[in-house]
Amino acid sequence: MAIVEEAVKAGIEKICLIVQQGDTELFESFFKTPPRIEHYNKLSKENKAYCDYLLELGSRVTFVTQDVQEGFGHAVYCAREWVGNEPFLLMLGDHLYGSDEEKCCAQQVVEAYERVGHSVVGLKKTPIELLSNFGCVTGVWKEKDALLSVTEFYEKPDPEYAMEHLHIDGMEVDEFLTVFGIYVIQPQVFDFLEQNISHNLRERGEFQLTSCLDELRKADGFSGYVVKGRRFDIGLPEEYRQTVIDFRNA
Numbered sequence: 001m002a003i004v005e006e007a008v009k010a011g012i013e014k015i016c017l018i019v020q021q022g023d024t025e026l027f028e029s030f031f032k033t034p035p036r037i038e039h040y041n042k043l044s045k046e047n048k049a050y051c052d053y054l055l056e057l058g059s060r061v062t063f064v065t066q067d068v069q070e071g072f073g074h075a076v077y078c079a080r081e082w083v084g085n086e087p088f089l090l091m092l093g094d095h096l097y098g099s100d101e102e103k104c105c106a107q108q109v110v111e112a113y114e115r116v117g118h119s120v121v122g123l124k125k126t127p128i129e130l131l132s133n134f135g136c137v138t139g140v141w142k143e144k145d146a147l148l149s150v151t152e153f154y155e156k157p158d159p160e161y162a163m164e165h166l167h168i169d170g171m172e173v174d175e176f177l178t179v180f181g182i183y184v185i186q187p188q189v190f191d192f193l194e195q196n197i198s199h200n201l202r203e204r205g206e207f208q209l210t211s212c213l214d215e216l217r218k219a220d221g222f223s224g225y226v227v228k229g230r231r232f233d234i235g236l237p238e239e240y241r242q243t244v245i246d247f248r249n250a
Contacts, residue, residue: 010106031058071206094235112225113184122180134178
């Protein structure tokens with residue numbers, strides 16, 4: 001729900017959710033199935049409005065099933081036919097986002113894409129001890145602390161590799177840029193994903209996205225935008241716990 005609302009705030013009109021086999025009915029019951037009229041009539045005015053809002057959101061949503069869980073890259077590839085030949089906004093289903101400004105986090109990344117005209121990844125400054133949880137990038141600043149020309153993607157680096165290969169001039173020695181969880185990507189990325197899948201080229205047993213983003217970078221260029229906001233990775237137990245605390249105290 002939060003991901004769908006984030007996309008709508010960014011101006012996205014059509015949304016695709018990649019779901020596991022067997023989960024489509026559950027999601028459709030939430031977004032697309034109206035309540036029985038006798039139940040709807042018992043709702044308060046505010047709850048009726050929210051119910052109507054959910055159904056309006058649902059009219060924008062398409063569900064695509066990932067039959068077998070074979071990695072993040074494979075999940076993205078499942079949307080190829082739905083995406084077609086257009087750039088697309090990609091967000092992680094196990095993340096929540098909180099903006100530090102009026103524009104939502106996704107809108108910030110979309111506007112960065114509109115400025116540079118090629119793929120953009122949202123970025124977050126991250127201490128070295130947390131790098132093993134995230135994809136990481138390095139590059140050259142176009143605008144200090146804001147817009148980066150990406151020169152390498154690397155998935156979950158260890159501290160030694162990060163110190164030697166991924167540090168960016170002008171940042172603190174123990175600080176790096178990691179993937180925020182929001183991207184605008186050119187559709188050519190599907191060609192690289194297809195190549196990996198058709199040749200069974202796996203990383204850590206799965207089809208990953210990061211290496212394909214690096215191939216897209218080499219072919220077409222890639223920028224990074226430091227998002228003014230916070231990500232909450234609720235796929236990690238400790239992050240989930242902290243997210244609950246932060247939202248309770250907000």
